[in-house]
Amino acid sequence: MTVSxxxxxxxxxxxxxxGFDPTWLLWIVIIAVLLFLVVSPFVHLLITSFKSERTGAFxxxxxxxxxxxxxxxxxxxxSLQLGTCAALLAGLFAVPLAWxxxxxxxxxxxxxxxxxxxxxxxxxxxxxVAWILLAGPNAGWLNRIFxxxxxxxxxxxxxxxxxxxxxxxxxxxxxxxxxxxxxALELVSSEMEDAANILGAGTWRTMRRVTLPLALxxxxxxxxxCFLEAIALFASPAMIAIPARFNVVTxxxxxxxxxxxxxxxxxxxxxxxxxxxxxxxxxxxxxxxRKGFxxxxxKGGDRRPIALGRGRWxxxxxxxxxxxMSVFLPYLFLLQAAFAxxxxxxxxxENLTIRNFHFVLFEHATAPSAVAHxxxxxxxxxxxxxxxxxxxxxxxxxxxxRFADGLGFLCVAPFVIPGVVLxxxxxxxxxxxxxxxxxxxxxxILAFTTRFLPIGYVNANAAIRSLNPEMEExxxxxxxxxMTALRRVVTPLLKRSLLxxxxxxxxxxxxELSSAIFLYGPKTKVVAVMIFDMxxxxxxxxxxxxxxxxxxLTLPLLWIGQxxxxxxxxxxxxxx
Amino acid sequence: xxxxxxxxxxxxFGDFQAxxxxxxxxxxxxxxxxLGPSGCGKTTTLRMIAGFMPPSAGTIEMDGxxxxxxxxxxxxxxxxxxMIFQSYAIWPNMTVGENVGFGLEVRKLPRAEIGRRxxxxxxxxxxxALKGRYPAELSGGQQQxxxxxxxxxxxxxxxxxxxxxxxxxxxxxxxxxxxxxxxxDEFKITTVYVTHDQSEAMVTSDRIVVMNKxxxxxxxxxxxxxGKPRSRFVAGFIGRTNFVERxxxxxxxxxxxxxxSVAEPAANGIEAEIVDRAYLGEHWDYQVKPLGExxxxxxxxxxxxxxxxSQRVWLEIxxxxxxxxxx
Ligand SMILES: Nc1ncnc2c1ncn2[C@@H]1O[C@H](COP(=O)(O)OP(=O)(O)OP(=O)(O)O)[C@@H](O)[C@H]1O
Ligand SMILES: [Mg+2]
Numbered sequence: 001m002t003v004s005x006x007x008x009x010x011x012x013x014x015x016x017x018x019g020f021d022p023t024w025l026l027w028i029v030i031i032a033v034l035l036f037l038v039v040s041p042f043v044h045l046l047i048t049s050f051k052s053e054r055t056g057a058f059x060x061x062x063x064x065x066x067x068x069x070x071x072x073x074x075x076x077x078x079s080l081q082l083g084t085c086a087a088l089l090a091g092l093f094a095v096p097l098a099w100x101x102x103x104x105x106x107x108x109x110x111x112x113x114x115x116x117x118x119x120x121x122x123x124x125x126x127x128x129v130a131w132i133l134l135a136g137p138n139a140g141w142l143n144r145i146f147x148x149x150x151x152x153x154x155x156x157x158x159x160x161x162x163x164x165x166x167x168x169x170x171x172x173x174x175x176x177x178x179x180x181x182x183x184a185l186e187l188v189s190s191e192m193e194d195a196a197n198i199l200g201a202g203t204w205r206t207m208r209r210v211t212l213p214l215a216l217x218x219x220x221x222x223x224x225x226c227f228l229e230a231i232a233l234f235a236s237p238a239m240i241a242i243p244a245r246f247n248v249v250t251x252x253x254x255x256x257x258x259x260x261x262x263x264x265x266x267x268x269x270x271x272x273x274x275x276x277x278x279x280x281x282x283x284x285x286x287x288x289x290r291k292g293f294x295x296x297x298x299k300g301g302d303r304r305p306i307a308l309g310r311g312r313w314x315x316x317x318x319x320x321x322x323x324x325m326s327v328f329l330p331y332l333f334l335l336q337a338a339f340a341x342x343x344x345x346x347x348x349x350e351n352l353t354i355r356n357f358h359f360v361l362f363e364h365a366t367a368p369s370a371v372a373h374x375x376x377x378x379x380x381x382x383x384x385x386x387x388x389x390x391x392x393x394x395x396x397x398x399x400x401x402r403f404a405d406g407l408g409f410l411c412v413a414p415f416v417i418p419g420v421v422l423x424x425x426x427x428x429x430x431x432x433x434x435x436x437x438x439x440x441x442x443x444x445i446l447a448f449t450t451r452f453l454p455i456g457y458v459n460a461n462a463a464i465r466s467l468n469p470e471m472e473e474x475x476x477x478x479x480x481x482x483m484t485a486l487r488r489v490v491t492p493l494l495k496r497s498l499l500x501x502x503x504x505x506x507x508x509x510x511x512e513l514s515s516a517i518f519l520y521g522p523k524t525k526v527v528a529v530m531i532f533d534m535x536x537x538x539x540x541x542x543x544x545x546x547x548x549x550x551x552x553l554t555l556p557l558l559w560i561g562q563x564x565x566x567x568x569x570x571x572x573x574x575x576x
Numbered sequence: 577x578x579x580x581x582x583x584x585x586x587x588x589f590g591d592f593q594a595x596x597x598x599x600x601x602x603x604x605x606x607x608x609x610x611l612g613p614s615g616c617g618k619t620t621t622l623r624m625i626a627g628f629m630p631p632s633a634g635t636i637e638m639d640g641x642x643x644x645x646x647x648x649x650x651x652x653x654x655x656x657x658x659m660i661f662q663s664y665a666i667w668p669n670m671t672v673g674e675n676v677g678f679g680l681e682v683r684k685l686p687r688a689e690i691g692r693r694x695x696x697x698x699x700x701x702x703x704x705a706l707k708g709r710y711p712a713e714l715s716g717g718q719q720q721x722x723x724x725x726x727x728x729x730x731x732x733x734x735x736x737x738x739x740x741x742x743x744x745x746x747x748x749x750x751x752x753x754x755x756x757x758x759x760x761d762e763f764k765i766t767t768v769y770v771t772h773d774q775s776e777a778m779v780t781s782d783r784i785v786v787m788n789k790x791x792x793x794x795x796x797x798x799x800x801x802x803g804k805p806r807s808r809f810v811a812g813f814i815g816r817t818n819f820v821e822r823x824x825x826x827x828x829x830x831x832x833x834x835x836x837s838v839a840e841p842a843a844n845g846i847e848a849e850i851v852d853r854a855y856l857g858e859h860w861d862y863q864v865k866p867l868g869e870x871x872x873x874x875x876x877x878x879x880x881x882x883x884x885x886s887q888r889v890w891l892e893i894x895x896x897x898x899x900x901x902x903x
Contacts, residue, residue: 468663468665470661470662470663470665471665471667473626473628473652473659473661473665474659474661474665474667474726475678476628476651476652476653477626477652477653477655477657477658477659477736478653478658478678478679478682478726478727478730479653479654479656479679479682479683479730480653480678480682481653484682488667488678489667489669492669493667493668493669
């Protein structure tokens with residue numbers, strides 16, 4: 001009673017896989033893609049830093065040029081100082097907020113989470129521009145309000161300063177620390193705190209002696225990520241530090257890329273940034289992985305919010321103060337500028353117009369195409385990265401080929417390469433002939449793909465791990481091939497997670513500036529570059545309109561993401 | 577002719593020998609269980625039969641053709657077998673009907689024929705009413721039935737089951753044992769059943785392979801295994817027993833085959849004392865220490881055979897019930 005349609009078992013003994021084996025092809029393709037996207041730019045960066053511009057011979061001259069002037073070296077120290085100050089200030093914002101949101105009965109915790117998300121999805125350059133409107137010397141709104149209230153000659157605020165830069169950077173990077181800290185605090189059980197309470201410790205002492213120490217590795221990890229964000233950032237320093245007449249590493253790199261392009265010197269100059277990032281990422285991984293210290297037992301036990309009494313309102317006030325600085329005031333004055341004929345004329349009916357939106361969407365020479373480019377390149381790179389990430393994650397988890405783990409490593413490796421450094425690598429590798437991709441859409445798409453590949457890989461890997469391999473084995477034992485299993489079972493089951501991973505890459509890709517600024521050409525401008533240019537020209541009304549359009553277009557994406565993979569997906573999954 | 581022959585198969589992971597020198601011959605339609613403690617290599621053996629893993633030595637033959645050897649394997653999809661997994665591996669993106677019909681679809685049967693066969697098998701496993709449901713809407717027992725139906729509907733040459741009942745609660749587990757045996761009797765599929773539960777193996781199987789540390793301890797029908805265990809391991813693993821040392825040899829003596837009475841029996845009587853007891857409803861479980869010996873024996877007695885602690889009693893041991901086992 002056998003089913004006749006079945007393929008008959010071979011009459012000879014087992015077939016040996018002789019000659020062509022399809023897994024070989026797969027191996028070669030994946031290796032080639034990762035070599036192209038990850039290894040080659042990195043290697044070219046190294047080679048270029050030792051290559052003479054004219055002769056192409058080996059030389060240390062680039063390093064001599066990069067570190068030969070005092071102000072170049074000073075820029076390095078400025079970056080370190082900026083990173084340290086911004087991370088500490090961000091910690092001051094984030095840690096109390098994270099504790100209040102995840103462990104106490106502070107009112108409006110959902111609202112606060114939403115406001116942190118709103119901060120998180122505000123590009124740093126949008127935040128920087130808003131703060132220029134708020135705290136520019138003389139014309140800034142805070143100064144004008146101060147003058148109006150006190151009758152003083154001029155206001156005290158000046159965003160074009162080192163403290164100003166620190167504030168703006170901290171305001172838009174504190175969500176990283178918030179994410180790490182809440183994640184850790186949510187795993188500390190109430191029972192541990194109860195144990196301290198029973199021994200006579202009050203709420204404050206318990207927090208200081210028990211809760212915070214338990215979350216400390218996560219907090220430090222968050223601070224490190226924040227530091228790395230700050231030193232890799234290009235937009236805010238370019239908008240704020242350059243007018244304030246000081247440089248940081250990224251702005252200095254940008255100047256090496258000015259006319260004429262000195263990519264060899266830039267490559268040499270990028271090395272400290274790369275080395276510091278690699279070292280700190282390793283430290284951060286070691287720290288958040290050290291078991292035994294963090295009581296991250298899966299069963300956190302019951303978690304009851306700690307009753308703060310009247311302190312709840314103090315906590316809420318603090319949260320609102322931060323939200324005011326990072327969301328309310330910035331968006332209020334961005335809106336004002338976007339709908340104003342001239343932002344300096346303030347809130348009045350005759351100053352109101354919607355012309356700015358019309359202009360940037362339909363009349364401006366390059367802005368409309370920049371919007372299209374951003375979304376096109378973002379979609380293309382997110383798609384390519386998703387395909388690579390899911391293929392490699394599948395190969396690694398099912399051990400389809402040898403040395404699969406190495407492929408996984410290559411997929412997460414770009415995480416330690418700051419955007420500006422990655423761009424210099426791509427420029428060295430693919431701008432010169434024969435490939436000569438500079439100025440084309442390809443170099444942008446490929447660079448974005450590499451840049452966001454780690455996010456995609458981490459998510460794809462988690463998705464595949466959640467899939468029991470027996471699901472696929474059941475297909476095979478019933479007569480389906482591996483391809484059938486992939487098509488009929490794996491793909492449908494991973495659809496949502498893959499959509500999530502795609503969005504987590506697509507959203508940042510649409511607003512990416514730090515690699516784009518080095519790689520765009522006249523025909524491949526993206527919104528972020530457009531906004532940067534407008535800030536240079538002082539066109540704050542158009543700029544505000546464009547920035548708001550970008551934010552508006554992101555909202556439906558966030559909504560889809562939340563529907564597909566749950567609330568908070570952005571906050572949970574982006575920080576790897 | 578034998579349906580399935582495993583000839584001296586072995587499997588190692590690095591230095592570790594998970595399965596060693598395993599040989600088994602199965603007649604068509606036979607139901608054989610692999611029974612043994614956790615980690616003894618049952619799943620590994622089953623996965624080699626299914627073709628998910630090549631043996632590191634030995635061969636597997638089906639219908640006289642080699643399908644696995646260290647040199648290579650016929651891939652699982654070409655073996656015409658079925659397997660039921662410990663996790664059931666029901667595809668959550670397909671309805672019950674689609675799950676069950678999948679194997680027939682892969683075999684490119686006409687749609688109408690697929691529908692007919694799916695309906696019939698769902699009736700057999702009493703799931704006819706739930707054809708349109710998704711797996712997430714099913715109970716554990718119902719998922720188990722879907723897995724059974726999906727595996728049987730393709731009329732496989734060999735059916736493989738890997739602890740299919742271990743995720744069910746005790747009552748359901750008992751019910752499904754008989755269900756599996758009933759389906760086997762109806763379809764006569766050659767079946768290899770992996771379990772670490774001895775009563776499951778005894779209810780379902782024609783023969784049981786007792787495994788320990790990757791090796792076969794004994795292959796026999798259930799009653800032979802119980803009555804004539806060959807090794808100390810088998811005697812201890814299948815049912816409970818007393819080990820008695822006599823003249824340098826070890827014997828297994830089942831608690832049920834020891835008589836317990838107040839009066840001295842006609843022959844083979846040993847005077848003893850009750851040292852511990854437990855009432856288990858269906859029977860009494862006594863610990864009885866023969867006078868002058870250090871080790872008590874375990875003795876089962878009927879629910880009405882009530883003895884007090886420290887009471888003097890007589891044990892009656894039939895020498896024929898003592899089975900010599902390898903140490
Ligand atoms: N892929 C593998 N790599 C390394 N060791 C393995 C692998 N698969 C199984 N083993 C080891 O081989 C031994 C036998 O494993 P197997 O899964 O066959 O046991 P089992 O009898 O099915 O046990 P259980 O009843 O717990 O399912 C175990 O010690 C296991 O750790
Ligand atoms: Mg097993």
